[in-house]
Amino acid sequence: MxxxxxxxxxxxxxxxxxxxxxxxxxxxxxxxxxxxxxxxxxxxxxxxxxxxxxxxxxxxxxxxxxxxxxxxxxxxxxxxxxxxxxxxxxxxxxxxxxxxxxxxxxxxxxxxxxxxxxxxxxxxxxxxxxxxxxxxxxxxxxxxxxxxxxxxxxxxxxxxxxxxxxxxxxxxxLNQSFAPQDVATVRAQLGQQVGLDLGTGYLLHVGGNHFYKNRVGVIELYNAWRATGAAALPLLLVGEAPNESLAAAHAQSPYRQDIHLLSGLADQHVRAAYAGASVFLFPSLAEGFGWPIAEAMASGCPVITTNEAPMTEVAGEAGFLIPRRPSASAEVVAWAKAGAQVVAQVLQLSVAERQAVVAAGLQNAKRFSxxxxxxxxxxxxxxxxxxxx
Incomplete structure (x- = not known):
C-alpha cells in the first residue's frame, strides 16, 4: 500500500x-x-x-x-x-x-x-x-x-x-518497553537521580497539565490520606512543570515538603518511577484512552483510577476504582476522604495480596501490544x- x-x-x-x-x-x-x-x-x-x-x-x-x-x-x-x-x-x-x-x-x-x-x-x-x-x-x-x-x-x-x-x-x-524491575534497585537509582530518599516507597502520578488529568485532585487525595495519620511516604508528580493551579495546590498542602513536582525526567527514569512506586494514582476526569494505567500495570505497579470509561476499559479487572472527582467544590472533601481509604487499602496489602494484584496488572497489560x-x-x-x- x-x-x-x-x-x-x-x-x-x-x-x-x-x-x-x-x-x-x-x-x-x-x-x-x-x-x-x-x-x-x-x-x-x-x-x-x-x-x-x-x-x-x-x-x-x-x-x-x-x-x-x-x-x-x-x-x-x-x-x-x-x-x-x-x-x-x-x-x-x-x-x-x-x-x-x-x-x-x-x-x-x-x-x-x-x-x-x-x-x-x-x-x-x-x-x-x-x-x-x-x-x-x-x-x-x-x-x-x-x-x-x-x-x-x-x-x-x-x-x-x-x-x-x-x-x-x-x-x-505501549510505545515503550515497560516491565517490572527490582524495586529496591530502581528506588535507589531514581532517588539518587532526583535527590530524594525513596527507599521506603512513594505514591506516583504521571501526566500533563491538561484539566482532565486532575493533578490537583491527586494532591487532594494525598492530603486526605496523610491526614489519616498514615506513614509519610512522599508523592511524586512526574510530567510537565506545574501550572498555576497545581503550584497553588502544592503550596497550600500541609504536606508540601513531601510532594515533589518532577519535570524533564528522561524516559528511563519515568520507567523506573513506575517500577518502584508503591501505588500509582490516576484519578482522571476523562480520557480518550489512558496510557499511564497500562504503563504502570506493565511495570508491576498497582493502579488506582477513576470508575468511568475509558479508564475502566484500560484497567480491566486489575485496577482499584474510585469515583470521578465532583465538579461541585462542596463535595470534593468527601471525595478525597473516600479515595484516601482506597489508597490505604492498597498500601496495606499483604505481600501475597500485592503479588496477586501485580500479576493481574501484568496480565491485563498484555492486551496493549x-x-x-x-x-x-x-x-x-x-x-x-x-x-x-
Missing part, C-alpha cells in the same frame, strides 16, 4: 500525537508499505510576533498554506493511495481528500463534549466553540474511523451526522483500500 499520514505540525509542541503518528508510520513501513507523513510547516508562525498572536499565525499555516500544498501534492499520488488522519482534530483537512480512500483515527472528544457543556470543568469560549464546530464539520465527512477505546467510539457516533461506513476500535499499544495494534490497523487499512473501488 501507499499510505500518507496527516499529522499535527511540530510547531504546536505536542508530544503524544506526534509519537502516535510516528508509530503508525514506522509500523507500516516495517510491514513493507510506502509511507509519507504530511504536516504543516512553520511559515507565518515562525515570524516574530507577540505570544498572543502565535496561535493565529499557526492557524494560517494549518488552514491556509497547508491545504494549498496538499492539493499540489495529491497530483503525484495514485488513486489507490490511502490517506490516514492520525487524529480527528485534523478534521478540517478531511474534505481535501474527497473521493480518495481515507481513514480517521479518533483519540478523544473531550473538546467536543466541552463544547456541548458536558464537562463542567472546561467551559469553552465563543472562539473555542467555533473552532470545535469547524473540526467537527471536517471529520464528519469521513467514512472510515478507528477509535482508541469503546468510549471514544461511542462519542464519535454521537457526533457524526450519519452512520459511518466503517468504525473500529483498536486499543493503543503495539505489534498487535499495528497488525489490526494494517488489516483495516487493506480492507478500506479493497472496498474503495
Amino acid at each position: 501507499n499510505i500518507v499520514f496527516f499529522a499535527h505540525p511540530s510547531f504546536l509542541g505536542h508530544q503524544s500525537m506526534p509519537r502516535f503518528a510516528q508509530m503508525l508510520a514506522d509500523g507500516m513501513r516495517a510491514r513493507g508499505h510506502e509511507v509519507a507523513i504530511w504536516a504543516p510547516e512553520a511559515k507565518f508562525s515562525r515570524l516574530p510576533a507577540p505570544r498572543s498572536l502565535k496561535k493565529w499565525l499557526g492557524y494560517l499555516d494549518q488552514y491556509l498554506v497547508f491545504p494549498s500544498a496538499v492539493r499540489r501534492r495529491l497530483r503525484q499520488y495514485p488513486a489507490s493511495t490511502l490517506f490516514s488522519f492520525t487524529d480527528q482534530a485534523l478534521g478540517p483537512w478531511v474534505p481535501l481528500l474527497s473521493g480518495r480512500p481515507r481513514v480517521v483515527h479518533c483519540h478523544d472528544f473531550l473538546a467536543q463534549r466541552s463544547m456541548l457543556g458536558e464537562i463542567p470543568e472546561n467551559p469553552p469560549g465563543w472562539t473555542g466553540q467555533q473552532y470545535q464546530a469547524y473540526i467537527r464539520r471536517g471529520y464528519a465527512e469521513g467514512q472510515h474511523f478507528i477509535s482508541v477505546s469503546q468510549r471514544t467510539q461511542e462519542d464519535l457516533h454521537r457526533f457524526l451526522p450519519t452512520t459511518p461506513r466503517r468504525s473500529d476500535v483498536v486499543y493503543n499499544g 503495539t505489534d498487535e495494534a499495528l497488525d489490526k490497523i494494517e488489516e483495516i487499512y487493506s480492507e478500506i483500500i479493497a472496498t474503495s473501488y
Whole structure:
C-alpha cells in the first residue's frame, strides 16, 4: 500500500500525537508499505510576533498554506493511495481528500463534549466553540474511523451526522518497553537521580497539565490520606512543570515538603518511577484512552483510577476504582476522604495480596501490544483500500 499520514505540525509542541503518528508510520513501513507523513510547516508562525498572536499565525499555516500544498501534492499520488488522519482534530483537512480512500483515527472528544457543556470543568469560549464546530464539520465527512477505546467510539457516533461506513476500535499499544524491575534497585537509582530518599516507597502520578488529568485532585487525595495519620511516604508528580493551579495546590498542602513536582525526567527514569512506586494514582476526569494505567500495570505497579470509561476499559479487572472527582467544590472533601481509604487499602496489602494484584496488572497489560495494534490497523487499512473501488 501507499499510505500518507496527516499529522499535527511540530510547531504546536505536542508530544503524544506526534509519537502516535510516528508509530503508525514506522509500523507500516516495517510491514513493507510506502509511507509519507504530511504536516504543516512553520511559515507565518515562525515570524516574530507577540505570544498572543502565535496561535493565529499557526492557524494560517494549518488552514491556509497547508491545504494549498496538499492539493499540489495529491497530483503525484495514485488513486489507490490511502490517506490516514492520525487524529480527528485534523478534521478540517478531511474534505481535501474527497473521493480518495481515507481513514480517521479518533483519540478523544473531550473538546467536543466541552463544547456541548458536558464537562463542567472546561467551559469553552465563543472562539473555542467555533473552532470545535469547524473540526467537527471536517471529520464528519469521513467514512472510515478507528477509535482508541469503546468510549471514544461511542462519542464519535454521537457526533457524526450519519452512520459511518466503517468504525473500529483498536486499543493503543505501549510505545515503550515497560516491565517490572527490582524495586529496591530502581528506588535507589531514581532517588539518587532526583535527590530524594525513596527507599521506603512513594505514591506516583504521571501526566500533563491538561484539566482532565486532575493533578490537583491527586494532591487532594494525598492530603486526605496523610491526614489519616498514615506513614509519610512522599508523592511524586512526574510530567510537565506545574501550572498555576497545581503550584497553588502544592503550596497550600500541609504536606508540601513531601510532594515533589518532577519535570524533564528522561524516559528511563519515568520507567523506573513506575517500577518502584508503591501505588500509582490516576484519578482522571476523562480520557480518550489512558496510557499511564497500562504503563504502570506493565511495570508491576498497582493502579488506582477513576470508575468511568475509558479508564475502566484500560484497567480491566486489575485496577482499584474510585469515583470521578465532583465538579461541585462542596463535595470534593468527601471525595478525597473516600479515595484516601482506597489508597490505604492498597498500601496495606499483604505481600501475597500485592503479588496477586501485580500479576493481574501484568496480565491485563498484555492486551496493549503495539505489534498487535499495528497488525489490526494494517488489516483495516487493506480492507478500506479493497472496498474503495
